Amino acid sequence: MSTTTPTRPPAATNAVRQRPGDRIFKGVATASGLAILVILAGVAAFLLYQAYPALVAPAADIAGGEGFWKYTAELVFGTALSAALALVIGAPLGVGIALFITHYAPRKLAAPLGYVIDLLAAIPSIVYGLWGVFVFAPALVPIYAWLADNLGWLPLFAGPVSSGRTMLTAGLVLAVMILPVITALSREVFRQTPTLQQEAALALGATRWEMVKYAVIPYGKSGVVAASMLGLGRALGETMAVAAVLSVAGGVTFNLISTQNPGTIAANIALQFPESTGLGVNLLVATGLVLFVITFLVNFAARAIVARTSKG
Amino acid sequence: MKRSTLAAAALPAAVVLTLGLSSCAANEPGGSDAGSTDTASSAATELTGTLNGAGASSQQAAQQAWIAGATDASPDLQVNYDPQGSGAGRTQFLSGAVQFAGSDAYLKDDELTQAQTRCEGGNAIDIPAYVSPIAIAYNLEGVDDLKLSPETIAQIFDGKITTWNDPAIAADNAGVSLPATAINPVHRADESGTTANFTDYLSKASNGAWTYEPGQEWPAPGGEAAQGTSGVVAAIGATAGSIGYADESQAQDLGHVQVKVGDGFVGPTAEAAAKALDEATPASGRPAGDIALDINRTPSASDAYPVILVSYLIGCTSYADAADAANVKGYFTYVTSEAGQEAAASAAGSAPLSESLRTQITTSLESIQTS
Numbered sequence: 001m002s003t004t005t006p007t008r009p010p011a012a013t014n015a016v017r018q019r020p021g022d023r024i025f026k027g028v029a030t031a032s033g034l035a036i037l038v039i040l041a042g043v044a045a046f047l048l049y050q051a052y053p054a055l056v057a058p059a060a061d062i063a064g065g066e067g068f069w070k071y072t073a074e075l076v077f078g079t080a081l082s083a084a085l086a087l088v089i090g091a092p093l094g095v096g097i098a099l100f101i102t103h104y105a106p107r108k109l110a111a112p113l114g115y116v117i118d119l120l121a122a123i124p125s126i127v128y129g130l131w132g133v134f135v136f137a138p139a140l141v142p143i144y145a146w147l148a149d150n151l152g153w154l155p156l157f158a159g160p161v162s163s164g165r166t167m168l169t170a171g172l173v174l175a176v177m178i179l180p181v182i183t184a185l186s187r188e189v190f191r192q193t194p195t196l197q198q199e200a201a202l203a204l205g206a207t208r209w210e211m212v213k214y215a216v217i218p219y220g221k222s223g224v225v226a227a228s229m230l231g232l233g234r235a236l237g238e239t240m241a242v243a244a245v246l247s248v249a250g251g252v253t254f255n256l257i258s259t260q261n262p263g264t265i266a267a268n269i270a271l272q273f274p275e276s277t278g279l280g281v282n283l284l285v286a287t288g289l290v291l292f293v294i295t296f297l298v299n300f301a302a303r304a305i306v307a308r309t310s311k312g
Numbered sequence: 313m314k315r316s317t318l319a320a321a322a323l324p325a326a327v328v329l330t331l332g333l334s335s336c337a338a339n340e341p342g343g344s345d346a347g348s349t350d351t352a353s354s355a356a357t358e359l360t361g362t363l364n365g366a367g368a369s370s371q372q373a374a375q376q377a378w379i380a381g382a383t384d385a386s387p388d389l390q391v392n393y394d395p396q397g398s399g400a401g402r403t404q405f406l407s408g409a410v411q412f413a414g415s416d417a418y419l420k421d422d423e424l425t426q427a428q429t430r431c432e433g434g435n436a437i438d439i440p441a442y443v444s445p446i447a448i449a450y451n452l453e454g455v456d457d458l459k460l461s462p463e464t465i466a467q468i469f470d471g472k473i474t475t476w477n478d479p480a481i482a483a484d485n486a487g488v489s490l491p492a493t494a495i496n497p498v499h500r501a502d503e504s505g506t507t508a509n510f511t512d513y514l515s516k517a518s519n520g521a522w523t524y525e526p527g528q529e530w531p532a533p534g535g536e537a538a539q540g541t542s543g544v545v546a547a548i549g550a551t552a553g554s555i556g557y558a559d560e561s562q563a564q565d566l567g568h569v570q571v572k573v574g575d576g577f578v579g580p581t582a583e584a585a586a587k588a589l590d591e592a593t594p595a596s597g598r599p600a601g602d603i604a605l606d607i608n609r610t611p612s613a614s615d616a617y618p619v620i621l622v623s624y625l626i627g628c629t630s631y632a633d634a635a636d637a638a639n640v641k642g643y644f645t646y647v648t649s650e651a652g653q654e655a656a657a658s659a660a661g662s663a664p665l666s667e668s669l670r671t672q673i674t675t676s677l678e679s680i681q682t683s
Contacts, residue, residue, distance in 0.1 A: 032393065048467070062393075063529075131541065133538075133546050133547070133550070134550070137550065138476060138550045140549070141551070160494075161550060162494060162496040162536065162553075163496055163536050163547060163550060163551040164550070164553070165536060165538070165547065243501075244539055244541050244543060247536045247537045247547075248501050248537045249533065249535070249537060249539065259496075259535070259536040259537070260533075260534065271501050271502040272397050272502060272503060273397075273400075274369070274397030274399070274400055274502065274503075275397045275398060275399040275400070275502065275503035275504065275528055276399055276400075276503070277399040277400070277402070277403050278403075280399075305598060
């Protein structure tokens, strides 16, 4: 701001004297930027190096005796199912809360509500896990029993119901955990909707809902997608809460309300690592590598979606 | 601006530190009176330096009591125990990262071979240190007393018996009105020495009703899986009709099954566990000084409780460093002494080692030396 303006603006920009502050700040910023790449490469290299023995080991040596891909496939399925449940429940709820805060709530209520939602993000995941085990899961048992009795013909609700530590409970707990991410980001995007467009919509005789539908939501669409993908990333990688809440039996099933569930990659690592030795550790790291790749793919997909929607 | 932010950050940090320190201090009194007896102080005098161990989480509460007792007797000694699991503890011990390991299973044969390099030409020895009854705990309203035979327990955990009023259960519980509640068997989701001992009991005592291999990982399909001892206890408590297995000291709010031994039924108490330990036989093919025990799951004593876990301390017979050798020897001596066992009993509800076993252990520990 206080720098002297060069006399010949475009040509002389390179000739502007660099002060130490400029050089230091440039160096720090560049180093930070490079550090993240180095860290990422380091993690990838570690995962590959540690996972390699498990990737090339004969199938019979892998836990379960049917090889790495069979072992991992079940975990990938469980990870995807729990994260998808979380997203299906959490994303609409998060967007709804964001719209309520920005466009419907009285100002006195909106600010405190925003704080409360943000507070959800500050709760450690193990606390969610304990809450899930001791409070939420037992409370859901009567609902699951009702679902099994009345909707038992759907494979999703086949049951049998014995305790509340099911895939659906895990999905619900994850949904609560990703709420703050989705709500906070969506809220910021909706808040930035140009006031002129909103007022124009209202002036054309649109109701409040129509204004939200035609002016706010299209404007915030790419932001909402990005927010959901961040939430999905958190749900995919969530460890302690799932390890505590989900009762794992292995296998692949869409039955959401029994105690026989596929595990998730992150929770499985947390559960099995303490007693694993040798190839067992390599196997767990290899599943971690798979999760790393999945998270990358999700991020790329999110970027692709954001790029497409923001063009249109 | 900057100063106030710093102050704001420093305050919670200071609070956390104080809390951390005071919780450390809180561990001391329990062990200090146990450590003040003659055995401990004479065995643990002149120990200095740092002794690092890692291993079984089952020993965690007992290790805290032992560390408090041992360091009370020799204030210059610093003992650390990292309860990261038996497997991880044995690996760390074999790689030389820690001086001793705690493990729910004794060293395997190939680990014994590996240990000869780590132990400077000596051997690794397994010393039984922590004996604890595993309770088969249940949550069934109106039933305060439940007796089960090993065959019935095996069928329950295998999903063959599914309701509490099954004739097989009723046969052992005359006069008890059993509800028609569905049985929800709960097992460990993570690998565990508790699971290894429970499945070992089922496969040896159930006359063929349990067909799975015993091991650290739960082998049977079905049932609810829960993380850790506390997770199992919580899962049993949360669902009516549940039954599971957990360290007795951790499952005191739940009903405990009395298991059939011979013609009678025995519940999980420290005394009954000690009786079962008396009938354990030394494992075969072990090096001199190693006291690995095979537990008799069908004891002849009618008051022995066979569902027990024996957890070991693993050390070397020779260490390169003289201080390490002295520290391991001193610490192991204290742990297996009467005072050490009492400290563990009051902290973790474990069963005491017998005198004859202690004599054997003392002889073994004599062999620990500098290479």
